[in-house]
Structure formats: C-alpha cells, structure tokens
Amino acid sequence: MKMASSANTEACYVALLGxxxxxxxxxxxxxxxxxHCLQSILTLQLAPKVETRTRVQLGNILIAHTKNTDLAISNLEKAWELACNTRDVDDVKFESASVLAQIYEQQTQYELAKPLLQTALDMSQQSPYWHCRILFQLSQLHAIERDFPSAVRLLTSGIEVAGKSRSEYTKLLFLLSRGMLLLIDKKTGDVHETLTTVSSLIETYNGPTIQKESLKVFFLILQVCHYLMAGQVKSVKPALKNLQQIIQTITQLHTDEEPDSSNPVDLFQWLPIEHMCVLVYLVTVMHSMQAGYMDKVQKYTDKALMQIEKLKMLDAHPILSSFQLMLLEHIIMCRLIMGNKTVAIQEIFQVCHVCQQQPRLFTTHGAQIHTLLGLYAMSMNCMEAAESQFHTAIKLSRGTELAAFINLNLAIIYMRSNRQDELLQILEKVDPEKLQAQSHGLKASANYVRGLQSFFQARYNEAKHYLRETLKMANAEEINRMTSCSLVLLGHIFLSMGNNTESLNMVTPAMKLAGKIPDVHVQLWASSLLKDLYRLSGDKAQEEEGCRLHTSFSQSLLKDHFQSSQLSEHGLIHWTEGTCPFHLNTT
Incomplete structure (x- = not known):
C-alpha cells in the first residue's frame, strides 16, 4: 500500500507540475x-527537496505576476528553512535565499537580507557560481547602505574566487564593480589604479566577443564618469566617443547566442544590452549638461526616456527607474536654464511619481529633488522657499559635491537679500582654495560666486581676478555656461568702471555663447547691457536691436513665470518634510 501511495503521490506531483x-x-x-496547481502540489506528502523546489517556483511566480508579496515571502521563507535542514548543496537552496533577499531589499528590510545572504554565502563555498552570485548581491546591499569598505571587501573576495575558478570574465566583472564603488566613494587614486589594471586585462581577454565588448562598455562608463565627476568636460570626449562607437557595435552582435563556456562561473551578465544603451544615453546627457549643450541634453534624454518606457512594458527592472530619475533631473535643470519653468515643475512632480513606485528612491534621490525645487523656487524669485528647499537638501545630502553645489546657490540667495553674516559663513564652506578635492567645474563655480560677491561690493579689481580664474578653468575644459556667465559679469564690471569698449568685448561673445546653449537668463542680462552700451556709443540701430531682444526675453520669461505660478504643482516649493503632497497634481 505504501509503495502504491508513493507512486500515486509521484504521479499527482508530475501531473500538477505539468x-x-x-x-x-x-x-x-x-x-x-x-x-492553484503549485499550491495543490504542496498538499501532497512531498520529499523536503521537492517541497523546497515547489515553494521557490511558487514564490518566483507570485513575485513576477501578482502583488501578493506576503504569500511569496511565506513560501520562500519556508523553502529556505527546509533547505537549511538538508546537507544538499544545490541551486534551489541558494536560489531561495537569493530571491528572498531581493524581496527584503525592495522592502528596505536590510537587517533581514544581510544575515540571510551571509549564511548562504558561508554555505555556498563548494558552489562557485552561487558563491559569486551571493557575493555580488551582498556587496550591493552594503553599497546601498553606503558601507563601501564592506562592499569592496566582498568584491575583492569575488576577484579571488573567480580567479581560482578560472573565470577571467567574472574576475573582470568583480574588478569593474569594485572600481564602480571606489568611484562612488570618491577614492580617486584607487579608481585610477583599478581602471589602469582593468584596461590591460580587457585588451588581452580572449573570451566571446559579446562578453569582451560588454566589459569594454562597463570600463568606459566608469572612465567617462570618472572624468565627469572631476569636471573634465573636454578631456572626456575621446572616451565618450569610443563608448558611443562600441555600443553601436555591440547592438549589432548576435546577442541570443549563449557564451561558449562550460564554466558556470562565466554565466554572469553586467547589464542587458538594452540597459547599456540607456546608460550610454545617460552619460551622454551628463556630458552635454556640463558642457552646456542643451539641445543635446533634450535630444538624448528624449531617446533614453522612450527606450525606458518600452523596456518597462516588458520588465520593470528597478534600475530603469534609477536611470529615469537621473535623466529627468538633468532635463529639469536644462528647462530652468532655458527659461521653461512651467515644464520644469511638472517634471519635478513626475520625478516624485517615479519615486512613489519604489519608495526607496525617495531616500536615494531626496536631496536631488529638494535641490531641484530650490533651483525652481530661485528662478521664480521665491527666495524663502528656495532657502528652505536647499536646507532640506543639505540635510538629506550624503555627498560633499552636492552639498557644495547647494551652498553656492545659498550664497547667491544671501547676496541678493544682503544677508552678510550668513553669506560670510557659507562662503567659508565654498572657498575655492578648500575645494581642491572637488570637481574642476565646482571650483570654477566657487570662483564665480566670489567674483559676484566682490562685484556687489564694488570691489571690481578683486572681482576681475576671481572671474579671470573662472574663465581660465571654464575655457580649459569647455564649460560653456560658466564661460558665458563669467563674460557677461565681466562686461557688467567694465561698464560699471566706465570702460565701455572692454565691456562690449566681453558682452558680445557672452551673448553669442548664451544663444548657442541657450541660456535665456544670460541672454536677458547681456541684452540689457548691450542696449545700454550702444546707447552710450550713440549707435541707435544697435540700441534698438538690443531693446528688441531684451523685451523679447523679458516677455517670454514673464509669460512663463505667470503660467508656472498658476500651476497647482507650484505648491511643491513649500514641501520640505513628510510625504510628497501628490494631491497638488491635478492632471
């Protein structure tokens, strides 16, 4: 009878599984x-290994196709418990831990995910593939919590494991991942050393073409970001061009072919090719923004966002939302520069909606959201709201670079409102001499703000010193917007000093460059100076043209200002704590 019962159970299991x-x-x-079929299987008298496998299958399907996360967690936790009671070292055991940890991570329950993965890591010593996979996953958790030393240690361990397993490809993935974390952690010297090492290893790598090209993309993304974080907008051009060429090559390869390797440790992928394409668009947008090419920012942002929408229909991978946020953050700054505040505030609301889908994003991007609101409020002359937004952003800011950028904008607010005590305190924090570790562009901006302060105090020679330093730095790396801002301010200084010829020599190229960007605020400022300069020189025709331009820019900005102030989303400038007031969005 027992044999018959066992046979019946097996038959039922096979039938229900089919x-x-x-x-x-x-x-x-x-x-x-x-x-229903998988749940019915669980009512049978199953061997622990079969029950574990069934619960993992059920958990995966619940996560992929339903919103019943609690039931998925319940099945995966039971699967992990069963797996831990067996001595088997198999895929199902480690898959249950890996998938369960992913859910905990999505729910920001890191205190549950980390010990779970650490236990799985200890158990997976005899399974190199899973050992590597869990090393990647656990290091990512530590990185999310900004515990970079722990994350780097795990990746270093992965380099050793991949080396012992004779997987040069995965060893390079661990090396590049470590380089990425060192870059985020601003360990500039270590990043340079890592990139130098990896570059020669990739060149000598003889694996499948698709893997080699993917490694090149990963390497070049890090190299481009390394340059951009240092504000080296001109120096990065060769690496960026190389990256754009390689991504075109890689999209033409037969990506459906499996890597020709019998080594399971080779079976990792940094990113799907479609995600790599979006990432290349993103770094191109970052470069265009720093260089001051607003037309390119818009062009590549539109392409990238369209690609993200298509990919999200197939698989809403969390990384796509992160890419989407970074693209929106750049296009919003682009809108503000171009004087399109109406669209900017609506896109800030869109950023909040993207974060609402994955609440963890409010933590990782909160400082950027409040910085954007501060910049928007400044452009609307709502200085109290801007100040509040910037203070909120600084509290949420984890990186000194963003905090320095915010402080530079706070300094301008204090200048405009003649709050000298607060201005002196903030200028101490952004002294160009103390920003040696910061990016080239940030140091140039700090010199500009010093020049602006000296101008307001009528210390013209001192102002010229700071602005010439700004120009030297901006021209060296082709930071066009900083160049145009410095030229127009120098023009204003020379006009104030009565040197009209030199003023015109500064304002004319400033106007031309601002038109290329286009930066409507610099154009407004420059056109105001030009009409005064031509009036003083008695050139009626040019004076009239200056007046026409100034009126055109003024009316355009006033119209946009009024439209933006009427939007319900404008009320976001008063949100500094608590959850996002989504009720303001009327669309």
Missing amino acids: LAENFRTSNPPNIKLCI
Missing part, C-alpha cells in the same frame, strides 16, 4: 490556475 507549466506558458498565460 499543468502548472502548461498554464504558465499558454497564450495568454493563466497565472491564477498555475498558482
């Missing part, structure tokens, strides 16, 4: 019946 798979793969899939 039905479940049939429902899952039917067109259209019937996920509800698939889940």
